[in-house]
Amino acid sequence: MSGEAMTDLSTDVRVRYPAFTLEVAHVFPGHGITALFGPSGCGKSTLLRVIAGFERGAKGRIAYGDEVWLGERAYLPPYRRGVGYVFQDARLFPHLTARGNLDYAHRRAADVAARYSFDDVVDVLDLAPLFERRVNQLSGGEKQRVAIGRTLLARPRLLLMDEPLAALDTRRKGEIMPYIGRLPNAFGLPVIYVTHALEEVTQLCDRIVALAEGRIAATGGVAETLERLDLSSVQGRFEAGVMLTGRIAAQDMALHLSRVDIGSARLEVPQIALAPGQEVRLRVRARDVSLALTRPEGLSIRNALDARVLSIEPEAATAFAEVLLDVGGQHLRARVTRAAVADLGLGEGQPVVALIKAVSFDRQALPRDNRAEA
Amino acid sequence: MDVPDLGPLWLTFRLAAITTLLLLLVGTPVAWWLAHTRSRLKSVVEAVTALPLVLPPTVLGFYLLVFLSPESVLGGLWLSATGSTLTFSFTGLIVASALYSLPFMVQPLQGAFEAVGHAPLEAAASLRASPRDAFFSVAAPMAVRGYLTATVLTFAHTIGEFGVVLMVGGNIPGRTKVVSIQIYEEVETINYAAAHSLAAILLVFSFSVLLAVYSLNRRFPVHVG
Numbered sequence: 001m002s003g004e005a006m007t008d009l010s011t012d013v014r015v016r017y018p019a020f021t022l023e024v025a026h027v028f029p030g031h032g033i034t035a036l037f038g039p040s041g042c043g044k045s046t047l048l049r050v051i052a053g054f055e056r057g058a059k060g061r062i063a064y065g066d067e068v069w070l071g072e073r074a075y076l077p078p079y080r081r082g083v084g085y086v087f088q089d090a091r092l093f094p095h096l097t098a099r100g101n102l103d104y105a106h107r108r109a110a111d112v113a114a115r116y117s118f119d120d121v122v123d124v125l126d127l128a129p130l131f132e133r134r135v136n137q138l139s140g141g142e143k144q145r146v147a148i149g150r151t152l153l154a155r156p157r158l159l160l161m162d163e164p165l166a167a168l169d170t171r172r173k174g175e176i177m178p179y180i181g182r183l184p185n186a187f188g189l190p191v192i193y194v195t196h197a198l199e200e201v202t203q204l205c206d207r208i209v210a211l212a213e214g215r216i217a218a219t220g221g222v223a224e225t226l227e228r229l230d231l232s233s234v235q236g237r238f239e240a241g242v243m244l245t246g247r248i249a250a251q252d253m254a255l256h257l258s259r260v261d262i263g264s265a266r267l268e269v270p271q272i273a274l275a276p277g278q279e280v281r282l283r284v285r286a287r288d289v290s291l292a293l294t295r296p297e298g299l300s301i302r303n304a305l306d307a308r309v310l311s312i313e314p315e316a317a318t319a320f321a322e323v324l325l326d327v328g329g330q331h332l333r334a335r336v337t338r339a340a341v342a343d344l345g346l347g348e349g350q351p352v353v354a355l356i357k358a359v360s361f362d363r364q365a366l367p368r369d370n371r372a373e374a
Numbered sequence: 375m376d377v378p379d380l381g382p383l384w385l386t387f388r389l390a391a392i393t394t395l396l397l398l399l400v401g402t403p404v405a406w407w408l409a410h411t412r413s414r415l416k417s418v419v420e421a422v423t424a425l426p427l428v429l430p431p432t433v434l435g436f437y438l439l440v441f442l443s444p445e446s447v448l449g450g451l452w453l454s455a456t457g458s459t460l461t462f463s464f465t466g467l468i469v470a471s472a473l474y475s476l477p478f479m480v481q482p483l484q485g486a487f488e489a490v491g492h493a494p495l496e497a498a499a500s501l502r503a504s505p506r507d508a509f510f511s512v513a514a515p516m517a518v519r520g521y522l523t524a525t526v527l528t529f530a531h532t533i534g535e536f537g538v539v540l541m542v543g544g545n546i547p548g549r550t551k552v553v554s555i556q557i558y559e560e561v562e563t564i565n566y567a568a569a570h571s572l573a574a575i576l577l578v579f580s581f582s583v584l585l586a587v588y589s590l591n592r593r594f595p596v597h598v599g
Contacts, residue, residue, distance in 0.1 A: 052496075052500060053499075054496050054499075077499070077504075077505075078496070078499040078500060079498075079499040079500075079501075079502050079503055079504050079505075079507075079508075080502075082502070083500060084500060084501075085496070085497070085500035087493070087496075087497065089493070091493055091494060091496070091497040092497075093494060093497070093498075093512055093515075093516070094516065095512075095515040095516055095518070104501060104503075104511070105501040105502075108501055108502040108503055108507075109501075109502055112502075150501065151500065151501070154500070154501040154502050156500075
């Protein structure tokens with residue numbers, strides 16, 4: 001990899017709108033996938049547009065290594081920043097074919113040193129069958145694949161993706177996600193990935209910048225940031241949870257199950273198409289975790305993990321409490337009623353059994369090997 | 375005298391073609407600016423470009439006569455630079471026609487550019503296309519229907535002008551005598567047969583052009599918006 005691929009992007013920017021102010025200072029590392037994460041309206045897309053140079057009202061400073069993109073008197077126009085941008089709505093040019101859209105980018109990056117060729121991009125994204133189609137003859141997922149390919153062919157130094165999967169249904173998302181997961185490795189490109197979907201964060205990203213109301217609420221590695229309890233306002237109670245990292249232990253083809261080792265514990269989950277030994281990330285929502293004092297018998301729930309209570313946070317004015325658990329060195333969160341906490345007599349340090357229904361795991365899981373970690 | 379003089383017809387087409395070309399060059403930046411600006415001057419410029427739609431041609435023609443005459447600053451400069459006057463000349467007719475047909479070029483183009491919007495231009499910029507490059511490679515091709523409409527309307531409208539031409543150009547055969555004026559003259563001299571032939575040529579021509587454009591428009595592959 002060339003040195004340029006590791007160049008950091010430092011931002012310290014403000015944008016003011018009548019009803020909203022974005023104020024962010026952060027250094028984005030020049031490798032891997034960074035999630036810009038938060039609820040709708042938190043300013044994550046605006047920040048991406050500021051980085052690209054599309055928001056002329058932005059004040060502050062943006063520098064890519066030593067190259068100043070935005071400063072006191074400096075403004076580098078978007079087309080000279082070498083930033084690739086994948087839009088939620090693809091924005092393919094309707095007067096060109098799929099191939100025409102790819103050529104458009106390829107021609108304009110003819111002089112840019114590249115670590116990959118036109119054919120590399122076409123192969124990785126499987127674009128050859130779409131070449132002669134007009135834009136209106138492409139499905140949503142195909143459009144997004146062409147758009148990603150087009151962006152890569154412009155040989156950007158940094159790839160910005162603005163909810164590229166948001167307009168797609170679950171099946172199409174499943175089709176595209178593996179392609180996106182391959183980008184940092186295949187093309188040596190750092191990615192800033194805007195999303196409000198936790199599933200995409202846990203499956204694709206190496207680190208999180210969580211935004212709330214125009215400011216940074218939390219940053220850090222995916223697992224450590226997700227398990228922090230104060231994120232529930234960003235994530236929403238329904239989706240709040242943690243991410244567990246494990247390895248595929250065995251595949252049960254007959255029952256369509258995968259067995260995953262999480263430390264010394266073993267989980268059964270709906271089948272993940274990976275070979276034994278490969279690393280996998282599983283997201284567990286707090287609301288899908290139940291607690292028991294002893295290992296129960298005669299229960300349909302297959303996953304019972306030995307755990308220890310680290311802390312209990314009752315939620316004011318609701319029936320619920322969040323219980324943070326230690327499971328073989330990794331953290332798990334359980335959302336249970338405050339009445340249950342009292343009835344079970346839960347307290348810090350107490351050993352419990354965490355129960356997780358197998359159906360609560362996301363179907364999409366990607367290999368985590370060979371990835372640059374934050 | 376049944377056979378009409380076809381000279382004015384040729385002059386008219388030449389005038390319309392040159393005016394349309396000129397307005398394509400002038401109208402594009404004006405329409406682009408109107409479609410993208412947030413300036414407060416936008417309403418003023420929009421009102422000015424729409425004026426020829428509502429002004430009686432004689433009013434426009436009168437002011438042009440005043441501003442283009444050799445006694446005026448502009449007309450005087452032109453006379454000393456080229457040795458000929460702007461009034462009662464073919465060049466003067468072009469200037470007058472361009473102003474008279476300006477809204478027919480600017481308004482369809484402005485609408486087309488607004489329909490294209492910022493989104494494809496941002497996409498082009500993210501693919502290393504400069505603003506000029508993005509205009510020619512993305513905005514203009516996507517606005518092709520607007521260009522078609524604007525070109526045809528401008529051309530047809532210039533062919534149909536009468537009042538402005540009469541005021542600025544007079545009625546000089548071979549230089550400023552256009553077909554609409556000739557038809558008027560034939561009618562005035564009760565030469566209905568010649569008036570008929572010329573009028574029929576214009577009618578058939580105008581209808582054919584519009585029909586061609588509208589059927590072409592229907593089948594055009596570009597869908598914007």
